[in-house]
Amino acid sequence: MSIIETPTVDCVHQRGGGGTDHHRVSAKRKLDDYGPALDDDDNYADYCDLVSVRMRKDEPKAVNSCNSHTVNRSVSDVDTRISDAVSHACSSSRSQSTSSRSKLQFFVRMMPEGRTLVMRGCPQDTVRSIHERIQTITGFPLFEQRLIYMGKQLQWEQTLVECSIEKDSNLQLVGRMRSTEYPQAWQVINDMVSLIWRLCRGEMEHDALKSIKGFMTDYLGMTPRVDNDSVSGYFQIFMNASAPAVLVMLYMSPYTGNKECADSSIRHFMSSCCTALSKSMHTKCARVVLEFCKLLRSVASEDPLYLSCRSTFGSLLETAGIFSYGSESEKDLILIQDIFPFVCELANRLVRGLDMSIESPTSVGPSLSDVRDFTAFLLPLRTRIREQQACKGLYSSKMDGKRNKHLLLVEENQYLRHVFIDILMKMDQCLNKMGEILAAKERMEGDNLYSAWSQYLSILKELYHLSKLHDGAEEEFWSVLRSQRNMLIVLIIQYAKRTDDHQWLLEHKYVTNFESRRHLVMMMFPEVKEDYEELHEMLIDRSQLLAESFEYIARAEPESLHAGLFMEFKNEEATGPGVLREWFFLVCQAIFNPQNALFVACPTDRRRFLPNPASVVHPLHLEYFTFSGRVIALALMHRVQVGIVFDRVFFLQLAGKYVTLEDIRDADPYLYSSCKQILEMDADFIDSDALGLTFVREVEELGYRKVVELCPGGKSIAVNSKNRDKYVDLLIQDRFVTSISEQVSHFARGFADVLCNPRLQQFFFKSLDLEDLDWMLHGSENTISVEDWKTHTEYNGYKETDPQICWFWEIVGRMSVEQRKLLLFFWTSVKYLPVDGFQGLASRLYIYKSMEPVDRLPSSHTCFFRLCFPPYPSMSVMQDRLRIITQEHIGSSFGTW
Template identity: 60%
Template sequence: MFTIPFPTADNHRHSYKRKVHDDTDAFNLDSVRMKKLVESKTEKVSTLSRLQFFVRMLPKGNSVVMNGFTDETVKSVLHRIEWMTGIPAKELRLIYGGKQLQREKSLGECGIENNSSLHLVAHLRSGPSEGCPTAWRIVGDMVSLIVRMCSGEMVREASIKEIFSSKHFYLPGFLDALVSSMAPWMLVTLYASPIAGIKSCAEGYIRYLLKCCHAEVAKASENDCIGVVLEFCNLLRRVGCDDPLYVSCRTTFTLLLSTVGVNYGSGTRKRRVLVSDVFPYFRELAGELLRSLSSNASKEILTGSVFYFTAFLVPLRNRIKENVGLDCSVTDGNCHEEDDPLHAEVVDYVRDVFVMLLKKMDVRFRAMEDCLAGEEHDKEDSVYPEFAPYLAIARELYHVSKLYDDAEEMFWRVLKLHRNIVSQLIVRFADRIKDHRWVLENKSVITFEARRHLAMLLFPDAKENYQAFHEMLIDRSQILAESFEYIGQARPESLRSGLFMEFKNEEATGPGVLREWFVMVCHAIFNPENALFVACPDDHRRFYPNPASKVHALHLRYFDFSGRIIALALMNKVQVGIVLDRVFFMQLAGKCIALEDIRDADPYLYRSCKQILEIDADFIDSDALGLTFVREVEELGCRKAVELCPGGKSLVVNSKNREKFVDLLIQNCFVTSISEQVSHFAKGFADILSNSKIQQFFQSLELEDLDWMLHGSENTISVEDWKAHTKYNGYKETDHLISWFWEIVGKMSANERKVLLFFWTSVKYLPVEGFRGLASRLYICRIMEPEDRLPSSHTCFYQLCFPPYSSKSVMQDRLRVITQEHIGSSFGTW
């Protein structure tokens, strides 16, 4: 036995507490029950002796005056105390004359007389108190202090500070004792008090506990912090869902749930946050999110609603997935409603919320489209900032859609209907922090710009640090060999920090020169004369690794180098005029090669394989073709036979095994023969990604996407587009010199325009978006030089500079000089 003050507490979660989703007021007394008790006693008042006695609340507690009758049982008195305190009668004990009163005996049989003094105690189980007696004593003192404050007793400030000291929070077993006692209930009772001082004191300590709980879980503490927060949440929720302290408590619970997941505690005290714990808050937050969407709430409010909603949704959908199995979805027949009614309610409600949110998203996407229709936006501000939370909502709807057999189609249909808006949201708001791979499951619902953005997020964030730049000084005539030494031997982290490039015996430096170097070195790498790559017969821009590259002694190291160069070009957003063939792209993406994939790489083999598969079965079974599972290859001038499978020389191709023959032939030609080269290229590429996500990078894209990223636009340069993206410094758009300039450019050949653009910007291949895709607008600048001076450029800043020429013909002569290809290169300066 251990004596504690009134109201006392048991050391476990009391069964008398109402469920979380019961919205009745926890602080109203059961007046009906008391009335019946009083009426039943009043009927016998004439024949029974009336008693008045005192119940002493120890230690240091006040006495409560009670009235009774001699034939009333001790058990009846305990139930009346339960009604008054909310403490279960079975946990209470009455002591009189040093002896515990037996429950079934009457007050008369126990010798209770008028004005007797009884002591009220509660039985504490020995387990926790034996393990952490200090913590349980402090909790007992805390409860005693709260009782005194509830009774209106003036308590010294020093006593309050001592009992509610921060040092107690870190005592072993303190939180377990706290959550197992009545202290949370009593603190919330104080918080609900109309007395300002008491309310403020209770609020201060509750907020302090919430702060400590969050800090401890963040440090992976073994204390049962989330249990304490959940207890306060359940109690404060009944005070009011709009109550500031409840909102703060729910926020802390959300943060803890996001941090520790559905399990909390450790060792033998490890517990689970149950569905019944989470579901009431999910219902509440789902309603708030839906209201926020309907009312066009601000970005901050909507972002908060999405965060809280997600934190409570995750454990629910994980529980649903556990119930139906990893590879299944919810159908009418597998929600186990009879076994677990609450689970069935959760399953139905989560799906209802999914449908309602999807409808709201459809409405909001339409509103975005109407809002943006007909408006001009800079490419950096094509979508308003307040639209940011909708991407997070879409991600959560995707995860929920995987749970229900009819939900995925609904989800993708809405996203595809609003493809442009979804793509703009991704380009504007998708970042490296969140995982956005979910949208790549159906790449058709987003545009090239969105797919490119998601792929580029896999590169490390480029931070310009000029002191950490990897510096290169390269001779143009030795560009491949010297670039190989600078790039191939460098540490990957130094390459990711940035490149500083300068050609020997040239003054020009900066990003413009770097863009020129990328184009030159890539064309050298993929030059068939260097035997590293093979060009496709019908498309000389398209390459795959040369199976015979071993003629080059350092060929595998050069493939490492090639992978680094292509990754760096992509990272620096330079179009180099080179594209990869499908057989190469598919292997980098970790996908299998099929017959249709070799169409460009080897048109002759493709047609031959098609004929073998389509030829008449009787004809091929007659062995008229004389084929066996053997492939002839030429290596270093010698021809040799390679078996496609063990015993291939004696295995004749027929109508039953011809599909296998074609598959083995393709694998040998385009997988086995270049596996080392592909592996080393991938390694070099991964060095720049700084992780092992190379397959994820290529899986994010279609082959055409990579073509556009590496090669750029193949369209003829549009003078109107060029003019629309050019600004002026020192000149005006209406000046006659500017009119002359664009008239001259309009009459240039396609090649002259390319040379002029390269001279101006060091951009040899425009992005697929045209001039809009460049990093900056172009500028025409006025310089005060004699008119015999040729135009000059600052390629880093996309600036073309020329003096005010006296006539159109003079300007035309000067421009004709710089648009000669052998002059246009390397003419710019910083």
């Protein structure tokens, strides 16, 4: 619908004295009195006389045309021309009383001057003939004339009857003499509309599609590149010229080729708006796309072109921020009334799609475009509700006696609440059906997963957002997900995509498990590339492992690390993933080696580390913490278990959480025990000051001891039964937070450098339990199972029943835990298995028969998980060879050249 209004005759407001206005109102009343009997010739003549009187009373004003075409005629000259034309029309009507009854009379009101003409014409007269008569009367060039009726511009080729102008109707027809700063754009669109009209009439035009696209390209190419209010007027040209309407008419045309031509043209316009114009301009063209949607929706809600327009409009709502209150001028705003019909339509479509997936899981179910559009159209409504809630003007329906078009009514909000409940209940039924199907047969990857399920996660995400808007809705939503936890986990692992935002799924971790949480946080990392040319290359000397690794990683631009790493040791033959896995293991052992003073191990668990408050002894300690954060993130990104874990104190700070007394149990058991005693002591005893404690802490730094006050004036504040809780808390914060805050900050910064979105660093750790991170960094805590090992091993050149294979597994079964780890490391460069054991490795393991002499040691291809050895003649010989390669200094190189 055009945003141009069609004012009636009594809507004229001009500057001037009260007498003039009074006379004009009186004239208006007299004019109305003649309305019912205008088909009588005498009445019509009197009517024309009154129009002439009224026009002569209008405020004198010269009329300027656009650009160089200026008509400088006096008002009396113009009035004379108009009066003559009216008199001519009257005399003509008297002399042709028989034909007058078949003619139409209508007003043409000239904007913005406010003058009104009364004209007559036959139903078969063209709009062009009316333009020519107006030019004769007023002197306005045809080029400037725009006739608007019911919000649409009338086209020259149309007849009055085609414009739906009924016989003898008292019509409000606006004749707008438009002076514009974009005459070329008007001309281009007029030429395009004229071409389309000819096509609608069945005329043949050579290369019509090419011409229409050319007009559109030229028009958009003229678009001002500065976003201001004048640009709105530029885009209004497309609407005022009725271009959307005639394009849809062409789409509905019965003539061969017209439908395809219109389809391609409309898609070309929308595509060009989205790609050729900046996002700031999307606000301006959105109303045009909305007009296409409204026109096409009347054709059919399933029409492919309508669905494409709807999706384009929805994407504009998301990218351009059109709906932000007050961000655009009034004429550019997309209103709630514009959006709500789409929400209703899409909600119904989603419910039907979910019903289909319940009845038949093999059905298509909810479509991707419907779900995507549902999200897009709900986004501005959710934004508006939050704004209303913040302003405490929730769901106000009136302002100054009229509906406030920027606010959501109570009824509309209640409808959204019903949409939430209906779709949530449907999703509950869908997940139940999904569970029945999975329980009915063995879980086989892909065999029992249906396309109808692929949109469930996206629908749940939108329900999550809707639940935030209504009281009690969040509890309903999470209650359903808690009861459907197993199905939610399946959806996450199978359908969660790297490009989606999954933060909502981790808001309540109890509806997930380790496997699904790991899957979600791993998508916060970039995807490791397979093309070696894109990888960050490193050539490391083993003897300078830490220093050279620091130079390669700490000095690199963060973006260069996102594709992944390519690793090679100097003077060694091997390259590839196996070498990289070994490097991760070795460099992490060096970073967390207490001798390097960066981290300290927990007294009760030497695998757990936290930053060393005394790391300042290393001149580059903060840079090394940034380097450490990058290395750990890269190890996680490459899915390498490095055999170390973080202490809870360190983990909590990375997650932005508060550290309490219970959290320091492993980091400092002695301090934990002392603080517990202080908190549990008899109040009278501690108030006696027998302990002699004040709000200070002694710190040893570079061989010297110093006293640190826990609060201002802490030296003079004695610890008593009333302030001991505060004392313990301040002591913990100073010892485990303040003293290592810089180290933690730099580590977090380095970790964030590797993430797709650095702002998600804290959320990454917040999304996991400490045990989750333990499993991801360290791997399985279980002793390596020989049976599981055998199950995941295949043979090449050997058979499972060969003596050498039987001897091999018997020897492995007798090995110590550490020997098995060293053998696995030699074989795969994996010393610590994933939490799900051998099943979690990237590949099965292989034993190959080599043609080497039997006096040679076994060899391995760690990239491919291959162990190779010749057919040793006896079990004792094989045992001797395996004993040699399970020594740590032997299993940590790949041969030299």
